[in-house]
Amino acid sequence: MSMKGTPDEPRFSVELLEGSAALRDVIDKHIRDQTLALKSAFLVADLGVIVRQQVRWRAEMDQIRPFYAVKSNSSPVVIEILAALGTGFVCSNKVNRKSKICLISSLSLKLDYSSSHSIFVSLLKLFLK
Structure with a gap:
């Protein structure tokens, strides 16, 4: 699924935490990735x-x-x-x-x-x- 104006960009992604992964580390990595890609908002949810x-x-x-x-x-x-x-x-x-x-x-x-x-x-x- 894509956002308007950005046909190749996914609208959402789901990442599963592996057994030893800390939620804080995953969020910090995502913040760094988003910053480098010049993106702004994201949501973290426990599905x-x-x-x-x-x-x-x-x-x-x-x-x-x-x-x-x-x-x-x-x-x-x-x-x-x-x-x-x-x-x-x-x-x-x-x-x-x-x-x-x-x-x-x-x-x-x-x-x-x-x-x-x-x-x-x-x-x-x-x-x-």
């Missing part, structure tokens, strides 16, 4: 939290399927992890609905995930009026 919360949900409430509000964080990495874990999606933003449909549909091909596991709230509002 394992998403997996752990999903496992906890399944253990406590296995009969209730979680649905994730895409507008809260539409990061492709987050959506891909949640889709792989079997989470459903709620898309409610009219402006971005089309891109979210495309994103979730593209995940369908990659992860054998059906876009029927998505609720498009703004479409429901039209039918309920």
